[in-house]
Amino acid sequence: MARILIVEDEPDVLLLLENRVRGAGHDVVSATNGEEGLTLVATEKPDLVVLDWMMPRRDGIDVCEEIRASDPEHQIKVLMLTARSQQSDVDRAMAAGADDYIVKPFSSRDLIERIQALIEGRAA
Known part of the structure; x- marks a missing residue:
């Protein structure tokens, strides 16, 4: 089980992501803006960050x-x-x-496969 931080400002997308990633057996923490995401990177030490680009209070880049x-x-x-x-x-x-890099809209299966590949250190 990996610790995954999801940084996404759209509530419906965030809920979907949380459910899919938890359903794949991972520990999930989440943030709704870039500043909160950076704080959680420092305090939660995630293995992987799923990061939106266009967000308030610091963008994904x-x-x-x-x-x-x-x-x-x-x-x-x-x-x-x-x-x-x-x-x-x-x-x-x-x-x-x-x-x-995954473009929205996305396949939940593809997302989980690519998360798993990154955690395992192999190409997606």
Whole structure:
């Protein structure tokens, strides 16, 4: 079982994510904005962060860069889950330190498979 932090500002999406990730057997903590997410990264020490891009009080790119600055050895995996679908968005997120990128709307099965792959240290 891994500890997963979900940072998502849309309540319905957050509830869906929490239910799916818990259903896959993981411990879940959640935040509804970027600042709260960073606080939980420091206090909860998650194995993986599922991170939205467009959020209040620091966007996902800022949060990802901050995680990487405090975790240069990539102990915490970051999966961006966002509606931003342009290749330039994917490139920007990866440059900020994201380990994987999923575009909304998403398949719950794909999300769980990719979370598992990141936790196990293998390519999705």
